[in-house]
Amino acid sequence: MSEQPSVLLGYLRAMWVIRHFEEALDDLFGRSLIRGTCHLCVGQEAAAVGACAALRADDQINSTHRGHGHFLAKGGDPRRVMAELFGRATGYAGGRGGSQHMAGWDIGFLGSNGITGGGIPVATGAALSAKLQNTGRVVVSFFGDGATAQGAFHEALNMGSLWTLPIVYFCENNLYAMSTPLRSHSAVSSIAERAAAYGMPGVEVDGNDLLAVRDAVATAAARARGGEGPTLIDCRTYRFLGHSKSDKREYRTEEEEAAARRRDPILRFRALLLEQGHASESELAAVEEDARNLISEAVEFAQASPLPEGDPSAKVYAP
Amino acid sequence: MTRELFTSWALREAMAQEMRRDDRVILMGEDIAEYGGAFKVTEGLLGEFGPQRVINTPISENGFVGVAVGAALTGLRPIVEIMFMDFVTLAMDQIVNHAAKFHYIYGDGVTVPMVLRLPAGGGRGYGATHSQTLDSWFISVPGLKVVAPWSPADAKGLLTAAIRDDNPVIFIEHKLLYSVKGPVPEGEHVVEIGQANRVREGDDLSIIAYSKMVDEALEAAEALSEVGVQCDVIDLRTLQPLDDKAIVESAARTGRVILIEEGVRQGGVMAEVACRIMEGAFDYLEAPPVRLGGGFAPIPCAESLERSLMPSAADVIAVAQQILA
Ligand SMILES: Cc1ncc(C[n+]2csc(CCOP(=O)(O)OP(=O)(O)O)c2C)c(N)n1
Ligand SMILES: [Mg+2]
Numbered sequence: 001m002s003e004q005p006s007v008l009l010g011y012l013r014a015m016w017v018i019r020h021f022e023e024a025l026d027d028l029f030g031r032s033l034i035r036g037t038c039h040l041c042v043g044q045e046a047a048a049v050g051a052c053a054a055l056r057a058d059d060q061i062n063s064t065h066r067g068h069g070h071f072l073a074k075g076g077d078p079r080r081v082m083a084e085l086f087g088r089a090t091g092y093a094g095g096r097g098g099s100q101h102m103a104g105w106d107i108g109f110l111g112s113n114g115i116t117g118g119g120i121p122v123a124t125g126a127a128l129s130a131k132l133q134n135t136g137r138v139v140v141s142f143f144g145d146g147a148t149a150q151g152a153f154h155e156a157l158n159m160g161s162l163w164t165l166p167i168v169y170f171c172e173n174n175l176y177a178m179s180t181p182l183r184s185h186s187a188v189s190s191i192a193e194r195a196a197a198y199g200m201p202g203v204e205v206d207g208n209d210l211l212a213v214r215d216a217v218a219t220a221a222a223r224a225r226g227g228e229g230p231t232l233i234d235c236r237t238y239r240f241l242g243h244s245k246s247d248k249r250e251y252r253t254e255e256e257e258a259a260a261r262r263r264d265p266i267l268r269f270r271a272l273l274l275e276q277g278h279a280s281e282s283e284l285a286a287v288e289e290d291a292r293n294l295i296s297e298a299v300e301f302a303q304a305s306p307l308p309e310g311d312p313s314a315k316v317y318a319p
Numbered sequence: 320m321t322r323e324l325f326t327s328w329a330l331r332e333a334m335a336q337e338m339r340r341d342d343r344v345i346l347m348g349e350d351i352a353e354y355g356g357a358f359k360v361t362e363g364l365l366g367e368f369g370p371q372r373v374i375n376t377p378i379s380e381n382g383f384v385g386v387a388v389g390a391a392l393t394g395l396r397p398i399v400e401i402m403f404m405d406f407v408t409l410a411m412d413q414i415v416n417h418a419a420k421f422h423y424i425y426g427d428g429v430t431v432p433m434v435l436r437l438p439a440g441g442g443r444g445y446g447a448t449h450s451q452t453l454d455s456w457f458i459s460v461p462g463l464k465v466v467a468p469w470s471p472a473d474a475k476g477l478l479t480a481a482i483r484d485d486n487p488v489i490f491i492e493h494k495l496l497y498s499v500k501g502p503v504p505e506g507e508h509v510v511e512i513g514q515a516n517r518v519r520e521g522d523d524l525s526i527i528a529y530s531k532m533v534d535e536a537l538e539a540a541e542a543l544s545e546v547g548v549q550c551d552v553i554d555l556r557t558l559q560p561l562d563d564k565a566i567v568e569s570a571a572r573t574g575r576v577i578l579i580e581e582g583v584r585q586g587g588v589m590a591e592v593a594c595r596i597m598e599g600a601f602d603y604l605e606a607p608p609v610r611l612g613g614g615f616a617p618i619p620c621a622e623s624l625e626r627s628l629m630p631s632a633a634d635v636i637a638v639a640q641q642i643l644a
Contacts, residue, residue, distance in 0.1 A: 060393070093424050103425035110392060111425050115416050121382045122417060125389020132345070132371055133394055152412070155382025162377070316461045318422050318430040318485035 003211075005278040009287055011053055011210055012273060015045040015266045016291035018069040021078055022241075024295050025068070025085065029245045034085055038099040041069040043208075043240035046265035047172050048073035050213025051140055051235075054221055060108040060126050061140040062119045065100045066172075066239075067112030070142050075107040078294055079301040088305035095308035096315070110139075116177075117143060117150030120169070124156040127167035127224075138221045140168045146177025148191055157232065161198040164229035168220040169200075171232065172207065174239045179251040192234035200230045207237030208265035238263070320505040321472075327360045327497040329471040330436075333478035334361070334398060336507065338368050341396065344482060345372045347387055348400030348436075357402045358438055358497050380409035384435070388418045391433040391487075392425075398482060404439035404491065405451045418487040419462030430485040434478070439467075440493040440531055440581055441625055447617035450625075452530075452582035457489045458559045458591060464512055465559040467491035469533040471501035473556055476510030484512060491558075493531040493581075515562035517569070521549030524639055525569040525576045527592060529555035532579045532630070539635035548643060558588055566592060567599035574605035575642050579630050584612025606642045611635065 022040040029038065041048065048069035052061065055074075063070040071081055076092070084091025084102050092102040103111035110126055113119035123141030130137040147153055148171060160167050171191045175182050188194060195202025201223075205216040213235060220231035238260035242249050249257070273279045279287075324332070338344045346361055346368075352375040355362030365373040376383040380401060387397035401407050407414070418431050441450035457465045464486050468474040474492070481488035518533060519540050528536040533554045540550035551569045555562065570576045576596055578589035589610045596608050611630035619625050 093426055097424040101420075101424035103421075103429060105426065105428055110389075111421065113417075115412060118385070118412060118417055121385025121413065122389035122392065124382075125386035125391070126393045128386055128390045129393035129395050132390075151379075152381055152385060155377070155379035156385065158377060159379065159382060159386060163374075313461070315423055315427070317464075318432075 003278070008273055008278050009283065011049055012266070012269055012284070013287045013291055014049045014073055015210070015269065016288045017078060017294060018045045018048060018072050019266055020292050020295040021068060021072060021082070021298070024299055026241060028299070035087065036098055037244045037246070038085065039066040039244050040241050041066050041239065043260065043264065044172055044174060044237045045069055046210040046213055046269065047207045047235050047237050050210040051142070051170055051217045053214045054217035055138065055140065058108060059138045059140070059221070060110050061142060062110040062123045062126070063112045063142045064119060064144060064147065065112065065114055065116070066144065067100065071102065071104060071109050071112065074104070074109045076104050076109060078298040082298040083302040083305045086302040086305070087307065088302055089308040090301070090305040117147035117152040119143065120147065120152050120156040124160045124165060124167060127160065127165035128163065130166050131163070136225065138166045138168065138224045140170050140217065142170050142172055144177060145171060145173040145175065145182050145191055146180070146185060148194060149185055157198045157200070157230070160230045161200045164227060166224040167230045168217060168224055169230055169232045170217070171234050172237060173234050174237050176239070176243070178243045181251070190234060192232060195232035200232055202232045202234065204234045204236065207235035208263045208268060210265060210269050321502045322505060323500045324471050324503040325498055325500050326471040326474045327358060329475040329503045330360050330478055330492065331362065331364065332503070333475045333482070335364060335367065337479060337482045338364070338372065343394060343396045344398065345374060345390070345395055346398050346400070347374045347376055347383055349376055349378055349402050351375060351400050356400055358494065360497070361400065380406050381413050384410035384413040385417065387433050388413055388421070388431060391431045392421060392429060396432045396482060398434045398436060400436045402438070403449050404437040404453055405448050407435070407437055407453065414463070414487070415460050419460050422486065423462060431487045432485045434481045434488045434490050436490045436492060438494050439491050440495060441618045441629060442495050444620055444622060444625065446620040450618040452580070452613065454491055454558055454582050455586055455588045458588060463487055463489055463559060464557070465489045465491070466512055466557050467530040468556060469496065469530055469554050471499065472503045472508065473510050473516070475503050476508045477512065477556065479507070479509045480512050483509070488512070491530065495531050510556070513557045513560045513562060515565035516554045516556055517551060517565070518554050519550060519552035521551045522573055523548045523550065523575070524643065525551045525553060525573045526635060527553045527555065527566065527569070527576060527578045527589070528580070529558065530581065532581055535630065535632040535635060536579055538632035539639065542632065542636055543639055548639060555592070561592065561595065563595055563599060566595060570596045570608070571600040571603040574603055576608040577611065577635055577638050577642070578608060579611040579635060580613070581629060582613050583615060584610055585615055587612045609638050609642065611638065
């Protein structure tokens with residue numbers, strides 16, 4: 001398949017947007033300018049961008065505690081995601097949600113989720129809607145390797161396959177669940193192997209290779225849309241930073257981290273574009289600069305936004 | 320037109336009518352299709368609505384409640400049957416952390432219109448894991464509505480309202496009421512959520528109850544009227560939001576209140592109701608309100624033990640005599 005340079009540059013830009021968003025947050029948290037906690041996806045950008053690149057605009061995704069990248073990759077406005085993190089009225093959830101609890105219905109982002117594995121059945125339900133209402137939509141559920149130990153994972157994949165629902169189960173396997181390595185929380189070393197138990201294809205993919213991720217999801221989405229049911233994707237990647245802001249990463253070696261950094265999905269993709277002549281060095285630099293500026297503006301927007309006011313109990317029930 | 324129907328038929332009629340009216344309404348649950356559900360409440364619905372809308376699920380309570388939440392978020396209106404209320408423990412994550420919160424955290428346009436039907440209560444010797452009344456757990460979860468009908472007509476009217484509601488509704492059905500017959504309106508019948516019903520009028524003593532315990536309350540009221548005590552019997556019908564106005568009005572008028580529920584008395588629904596009476600009608604009370612409820616034990620299997628654990632009309636009468644003495 002011949003690749004359009006403008007599309008490829010769009011992928012690169014989307015990854016830089018996520019990288020700068022997350023690095024800005026790391027800095028803001030470090031300076032205590034944002035409350036609470038958050039889970040950053042630096043190093044995992046190709047998973048989010050690659051997967052969303054394979055989807056139609058009206059397809060839907062849902063996500064986890066580590067969800068900023070998914071939201072942005074699906075088309076979320078960085079200003080409003082940032083404002084939500086700052087607890088501002090202009091945030092996607094008007095400040096009621098915060099890092100792990102926001103959604104963008106208009107762009108098909110069915111929400112991040114503070115409960116490990118909790119979103120997998122919910123996404124399966126969205127796929128049930130898509131099937132019963134013949135919308136032609138596909139749903140992608142993102143979750144971590146740790147979430148595959150939850151009963152919700154097993155229950156949802158069984159139903160998704162049993163009912164041949166249009167869904168892609170996308171495991172962002174960064175080899176750790178907080179401090180616990182995959183080998184200590186999973187009886188099998190490949191998440192993809194688990195697919196056999198549900199009668200669906202299980203696919204391993206290099207999660208730091210954006211085009212490989214995109215193509216794997218495109219195949220799975222086509223299968224789902226064609227009425228053949230779900231696929232489980234085991235997307236191998238690595239989180240560069242700590243699990244959350246308090247994590248000193250004492251459970252991993254510096255060598256392991258350095259090796260992972262050499263597989264940086266953004267630098268790798270950037271080098272590929274240069275090498276294959278899709279873009280010049282100055283074009284590539286401009287794309288990054290553009291992303292950096294977008295995030296600076298997002299931070300300014302968030303900081304200038306008003307705090308939410310009024311009765312916090314006012315929106316508990318739908319009218 | 321009104322005819323006599325069993326509660327289970329009234330519930331089925333509400334579902335069937337709403338499914339005809341709105342094709343977004345679907346049913347999910349274990350053995351609800353061909354088999355018609357453990358208590359036959361969904362019997363026959365598969366035939367009319369087909370397997371796309373009457374969906375048998377695997378035994379995955381958390382999973383299929385989560386699927387229903389996702390379906391509700393994206394345009395369907397699921398009614399989920401949990402075979403026995405006891406099994407709702409397995410689905411608490413999806414109910415408490417997901418269904419109850421999504422409207423609040425995901426924004427104004429996002430709603431979770433779903434009903435969880437929970438066959439509850441003891442009295443049939445099913446033992447510790449098939450007899451519980453766990454109602455009070457749900458009233459302290461913001462975002463849920465909690466409904467528990469007593470009469471067959473209310474069963475139909477409240478279920479209809481629950482299906483039309485854009486919030487997750489915990490719908491508690493007492494197993495012993497399924498086979499009780501009563502007049503039920505034939506056509507569309509909606510009973511607004513949040514309104515208690517005065518099922519007997521009197522000025523001497525208020526008895527506040529809901530679900531199956533309304534039977535005990537009425538039996539006691541009848542016996543008490545023979546000795547000249549006229550009871551006001553309030554059927555709460557909705558546990559969240561509580562009908563404060565009806566509760567406080569009755570308590571203030573009679574000045575004496577007995578509250579009766581089947582669930583464990585400690586931390587029960589009536590603890591909340593009693594407190595609201597203290598807050599709203601304290602100056603009118605002639606005596607402290609008395610709560611009757613399930614004893615603090617798992618529900619035993621043997622009939623003699625199960626009976627003694629549960630509150631009854633005799634308990635109400637005994638307490639009334641003390642209060643009025
Ligand atoms: C039900 C539940 N248990 C525990 C947690 C605390 N927790 C948050 S994220 C996490 C690790 C999740 O690991 P994984 O699924 O691999 O995702 P990752 O953080 O690696 O992206 C844990 C234990 C939680 N949020 N929810
Ligand atoms: Mg992980």
